Amino acid sequence: MTIVDDSTTPGLAEPPTGHGPRRDPAPLLPDPRPVRVLGTDAAAAFDPGLLHELHRQLVLGRRFNQQATTLTRQGRIAVYPASTGQEACQVAAAMVLSSQDWLFPTYRDTLAVVARGVRPIDALTLMRGHAHSGYDPYTHRIAPLATPLATQAAHAVGLAHAARLRAAADPASAEDLVALALVGDGATSEGDFHEALNFAGVLGAPVVFLVQNNGYAISVPLARQSAAPTLAHKAVGYGIVGRLVDGNDVLAVHRVLSEAVAHARAGRGPVLVEAITYRLEAHTNADDASRYRPAGEVDAWRARDPVTLFERHLRDVGLLDDARADAVARAAEELAAHIRAQFDAAPAPDPGSLFEHVYAQPTAQLREQAADLAARLALEADGTDGGAA
Amino acid sequence: MTIVDDSTTPGLAEPPTGHGPRRDPAPLLPDPRPVRVLGTDAAAAFDPGLLHELHRQLVLGRRFNQQATTLTRQGRIAVYPASTGQEACQVAAAMVLSSQDWLFPTYRDTLAVVARGVRPIDALTLMRGHAHSGYDPYTHRIAPLATPLATQAAHAVGLAHAARLRAAADPASAEDLVALALVGDGATSEGDFHEALNFAGVLGAPVVFLVQNNGYAISVPLARQSAAPTLAHKAVGYGIVGRLVDGNDVLAVHRVLSEAVAHARAGRGPVLVEAITYRLEAHTNADDASRYRPAGEVDAWRARDPVTLFERHLRDVGLLDDARADAVARAAEELAAHIRAQFDAAPAPDPGSLFEHVYAQPTAQLREQAADLAARLALEADGTDGGAA
Amino acid sequence: MSATTTRRTTGPTTSGTTMVAALNAALRDAMAADPAVHVLGEDVGSLGGVFRVTDGLSAQFGERRCLDTPLAEAGILGTAIGMAMYGLRPVVEMQFDAFAYPAFEQLVSHVAKMRNRTGGRMGLPITIRVPYGGGVGGVEHHSDSSEAYYAHTPGLHVVTPATVADAYGLLRAAIASDDPVVFLEPKRLYWSTEPDPIAEAGATGAGEVAPIGQAVVRRAGTSATLLTYGPSLPVCLDAARAAEDEGLDLAVVDLRSLVPFDDETVCAAVRATGRAVVVHEASGFGGVGAEIAARVSERCFHHLAAPVLRVTGYDIPYPPPMLEKHHLPSVDRVLDAVARLQWEA
Amino acid sequence: MSATTTRRTTGPTTSGTTMVAALNAALRDAMAADPAVHVLGEDVGSLGGVFRVTDGLSAQFGERRCLDTPLAEAGILGTAIGMAMYGLRPVVEMQFDAFAYPAFEQLVSHVAKMRNRTGGRMGLPITIRVPYGGGVGGVEHHSDSSEAYYAHTPGLHVVTPATVADAYGLLRAAIASDDPVVFLEPKRLYWSTEPDPIAEAGATGAGEVAPIGQAVVRRAGTSATLLTYGPSLPVCLDAARAAEDEGLDLAVVDLRSLVPFDDETVCAAVRATGRAVVVHEASGFGGVGAEIAARVSERCFHHLAAPVLRVTGYDIPYPPPMLEKHHLPSVDRVLDAVARLQWEA
C-alpha cells in the first residue's frame, strides 16, 4: 500500500521516506458487528468435551461470585468486585491460555484467576485484607491482582517481550508464551493503556489485550469514557489487530480469544479484543448502582445472562439434561462449601511479615522498626495474658 | 450504523445497549495519501495576497531559524531546537488562527510563536536562559513554550472546553475560539497525548492537534515509535477526524489546518492532523544527527525543502520575480539584524525575581530566603565594588 | 476573594455534621458563590463521588459544573490546567491517594510551576482534592499518605483538615486561593462528626473560612508538645488525655497547613514546653515529620530538653487491612515517645 | 550476585576517566557479565543517550540488549517491570530528572511494592538511571533534584555517586542488586574526571563494585562535619579547603546511598565534631536534608553543640540558567552556615 500521491511533478514527488512502516489499516480494523457463535452454525464446530467444561466453569464461576459476595455481607471479605454477568469472559480468558502463558488480571478478575487454578481463598486474599496477594505468581503464571488501572498492561508487554528476548538468545529454553492482559472499558482511557499498546505494536510482542467492556467504569457510562466507534477501533492506532466480540457468548469469546492467542503465539503480533458485556451487580459491595443506572437496563441484560444463554444452547443441541445440570450444580455447592471452610481455617497474618519483604534483605532501619513492633506486641501479649514483665 | 448482529434468535438478540455512541468509523479515517496542493489544480484557488504573505513568512522563518542557530554558536543562546525544514508547518499553524484562538506550542515551535506576533527575543527567552518564559501568554494567546512532551495537549483541551463552558453560561461573552495543540511524532507515544485526545473526543472540544511528523524523536525513527498505518489513524480511537497532509507543502498544510479549525469552530469536534515533514538540522545544536541518520536521507529531504518548493511554485505561476524575492530577502536580513540588536540590548535577569512568583504572595519562608540572597548579593557587590561594609 | 478572609456562609452549623457533609457544603457554597468554580473527576457526577463528597452537585449546578471525566488522572489535571488558564477555578477530585500518581508530572511540572514560569502572569487556582491515609480497611493502593511528595514541591500549597469545621473552612479557602492547593482529606475522619468541643485558640468556627498557613493549638499544655495534622490529630488528643493520668500535660498543635508552614505557632508551642513529638501516618523516612523535626530543632535548639522525636508509619509499603493497626501511630506509641523525652535530664 | 561483593573488573582505571565513561564501562561490564542485563530507554541505542552514557552498547551487544524505546516513560518502566518479572535485569534510562515523573505511578505503586506485595516471591531487580540536578545551564525541567520523592518511598534503594570510581562501583552494585535501585547521576559531574586524590577511608577504588548503603568519609576533620552527596560533594570539599584558612578543620561525609541510610558512619562523624551542616541542591523544605538533620539531631542530640543546619536550594522551582548559581549551594553559603554553628556557645 502506498500512502503518498503518485504525482511526479518535479520537486513535488513523494517524500523520500514514509517515516515508518505505514502499514495497511484494513486488516487491523475490527468488524463493527461483534462476533457471535451461539445461535449460529459456528457453534457446531465446538467439541462436546470443551462445551461441557465451559459449562461447568460458568456455573462454578457464577457460584463463586455469589459466595464471595455473601462473604462481604458477613464481613469476612472487606470488598469484592463481582464479575457476575461477565463469567463468559472470565472463564474463556483462563481457558484459552496454555500452562506456559501468563495472565495479567485486573482487580475484578478473581474468577479468571481461580479458573486458572489458584485456590479461591488465595485469589481472594487481597479483598479479604490479610495480605496484598495470596498466591505465588510464578506457580500459576498470574500477575498479582492489583488496583492501579491499566498499569498491568505494560507489565504484560514487558514479560512477553522478555520471553521473546530469551528465546532469541537461547532457543533451547524458548517458551512460546503469550501474555493475556485484562483491562476494563474505563481503564482504556488511562495513558498506561495507550503506552502498553504502543509498545506492544512496536515490539511485536505476543500479547493479547482483552477489554471487558461492561459499559461502566463505576458510575461512568461508556459514552463519557470514549467517543470511539468501538474500543476495538483503538487497535489501528497501534498497528495491531482489533476484534469485537459478544462478551456474553462464551463460545464467541472462546473462539476470538483462541484465535488472538494463536495469532500472537505465531509471532504475528498483538491483538486487541473488545468483549461487550455487562456487570449485573454493583461495582463492588460498597457501591450503590441505582444511583447511576436504571433497573430496566439491568433487567434487559439479565435476559442475556451468559450462563443462561449457554445453558439454553446446550439444551437446544441436546448436550445438557437435568441430570448433568444437577451434577454441576452440586459441584458448585461443593465449591462454595469448600470456600467457606477455607475461610474458617485461615490463620491471622503475622505482623512480623510487614518488614520481611520490603527488600530482599531488611535494612538496619527496618530491623530496628521490626524489633520495636515485636517488643510492643510482646508487651501487649503479656498484658492480655495477665503475665507480668 | 449498527454494530450488532441483526440475528433475532431468542435470547441471542443484540445487547440491550450498545454501551456508547458507537459511531461510524468511516468519516474519521484519514485518506492515507497525504493532501497535496502544490502541483495540483487546487493551488489556483489561493488568493495571491495570502500566497505572498505565506512566502514572506516562510523566508523570514527560515532566516529566523538560521539566526537563532548562529546565536547558539556564539554562546548567546544555550540551546536551540531549530525547525528548519518544518517552516511550512510553523507558518501555517500561526496563520490559520484568528486572534481569539490559542496556540499550544512544543519547545520546537519558537517560529510559530514568532509568526503569531511574539517578539523574537521574548520567544527565545527559554532557550537563552534568562527566564523560563519571555512573553505574556494572555497578550498573544500562546501557552508558554515548555519541554515536558505532550503535556500541553491536555491544556489545550481544557482551555477549549472552558471557552465552551463560558459561552454556554454567558453567551454574551462567548468567544468562538479554537485551541491548536502542536505535538511531535515522538510525543504521540506519551500517555498524555492519548488522554488529551480522548478528553477532546468525549467533550467534543474545539481543538485541533497538529502532529509534525518529522520522522524522528531525537534519534529514534518513527518505525520504533509507532506501528500505526499513519499517526492520523490514531484519531479513530478517539472518535475524532484524522487528516494526513504533506507537511512540506505550505498550501496543503494551510488548507488542511484551515478546514480543521473551521470544523472545530463550528462545534463539529476535534481534528487530528498529521503533517509529514522533516527536520533538516540536528535535534538541537547539542545533538549529533550523523549518529542516527544517513546524509543521503537529509539530502533527499533537502530536495523537498518547503521554502524552495513554494518559491518554485510561485515563480511557475508568475507570482514571484527577482525583485520581490530580493525585497523579501532584505526583510529577512532586517529581521536577523533586529534580533541581534535585541540580544545586545537585553538586560540581565534580576535574582530577586526567583522568589516573587512562586506564589501569588511570597510566603514568610520565601521572604526569609529572598532576604538571605539579597544580603549575600549586597555583600558580594560591596566586595566587587571595593566598598566596605 | 482572598484566601484568608473569614466570613459567615451557609456552611454546616449543626454539631452532628460529618466531615463529608462539611466538604460537600464547602463545594456547594463555593460553586454558588462563584460561577468560575467547576468540579471535575471520576464519578463526581451522578454517583457523587465514591465518598459522596460531591453528592448532589451535578443535580444542583448541572453536569457542566460538576463533570464526570474519563478515567485518566493526568488528563483530568491537564484539562483542569487548561480550564484554569482560561480563568476558571477547577476543583479536581482524585479518587484515592495512590491514583493521584498518574497526574504527578502535570502536578509537579506544570501546576506547581506555571505562575513562576510566566513571571506571575498565569496563576493556576486549582484545588486538588485527595482522600488520603489509612485506617479504613482499604486494599493496597487505597491508603497512601502522599503529603511529603507535595510538600517538597515548591509552588504548591498543601493543606489538610482534621476537624469538621476546618474541612469546610480550609476547602473554601483552598478554592478561593489564587494558588494551586493540594487538599488532603483524611479518609479516616470522613464519617466522624465534630469530636467533643475542643478548647482551642484561633480554631475555625462552623461555616467559616479558615486561613491557609495557620496552625492551631488544639490543646494547651506545659509538659511536652505534640505536633500533628490530619488523621493523627484525634490520636494525639487521645494520647494527651491518657497522659493526664501520668501527670503529664501535653500540648497538641494541629498544623492544618503543611505549606505554607506556620513556624511561629509551632515554635512558640515547642519553646513553651521544651519537648516535642511529631506524629503522622506517612512513613517516617523523608516524611513531613522530618522537616518539622529539623526546623524545630534548628529554630528552638536551646529551648529543647530532649531531641524532637517522631512517631510515624514504619518505612514499609502500607500494610493490608488486617495489619494496618500496627503501622498507624497509636496512643501507646505516642505515649512511649513522650516517655523517651529524657525527663530525668 | 550480591550487591556488596567487591571484585576487580574491566572497569576504568585511568585517572583521566570521566564519570560518563565510568558509567558506560559499568553498563558494558555488567552486560558482559550477565546476559540478563538489558538496557532500555529513549535514545539509548545508536545515539548512545543524550549524555552518551550508553554509547556503543547497542553496537556491542545488539539492539535487543540495548533498546531504543518509544517515547513514554511509564511505558518504559512498565515494560521493564514485565521484563524483570520474567527474570531479566533491566536498566532503564530516564532522559532527565523531570521526565521520570510520568513513570511515577509505575515506580511508586509497582516497582517499590512488588516484592512486598508478593511476600518476597517476585522481586524486581530494576535499575532506574536518572541524570539529576542542575548547574549545567539546562532549560526548565532539565535540572530537578528529585531524590526526596524516591527516598520517601519504601521499597526503593536510592543511590547517587559523587566520584568517578563510585559512578562505576555503585552502578555495578545497583545492577547486581536484587532490589530496585533509583540511581541518580549528577549531571554536573558527568564530564568531571576524578578530582585530586582524596584521602578517605573505605572509598571505592577504580573498577571496583561499591557497596550500597555505606557512606564514606571523604575528608576527616575535627571542627564540624559536612554531610552531603552527589553534585554537592565537590562544593563541600572546596568549602573544607577554604575553611582551613579560617583555622577550621571540616570533615566531609559523602552519603552515596540515601536509602539504605548509613546511620553509623554519619553519626560517628557528627559525634566526633559536635557540629554538622547538611548540604544538597534540592529545595530544602521536605528535602532529604530534613531527614538527615532530624535523624542526626535525634541520635546525636547530646553530642551537638549547635543545631544541625542545612544549606540547600531555595524553596522555589529550579531557576533559569542565568540565575541558577544563586540557587545552588556555594562554598560561601556552606561557610556561612559553618560560621553560624554557635562557636562561642
Ligand SMILES: Cc1ncc(C[n+]2csc(CCOP(=O)(O)OP(=O)(O)O)c2C)c(N)n1
Ligand atoms: C489509576 C486508577 N485510577 C482510579 C482508580 C479507582 N477505580 C477503581 S475501579 C474504577 C473503575 C474501573 O472501570 P473499568 O476499567 O471499566 O473496570 P470495571 O470496574 O468496569 O471492571 C476506578 C475509577 C483506580 N483503581 N486506579
Ligand SMILES: Cc1ncc(C[n+]2csc(CCOP(=O)(O)OP(=O)(O)O)c2C)c(N)n1
Ligand atoms: C516527557 C518527556 N520525556 C522526554 C523528553 C526529552 N526529549 C526532548 S525532545 C525529545 C524528542 C521529541 O520528539 P518529537 O516529539 O518527535 O519532537 P521533535 O523533536 O521531532 O520536534 C525527547 C525525548 C521530554 N522533553 N519530555
Ligand SMILES: [Mg+2]
Ligand atoms: Mg467497566
Ligand SMILES: [Mg+2]
Ligand atoms: Mg519528531
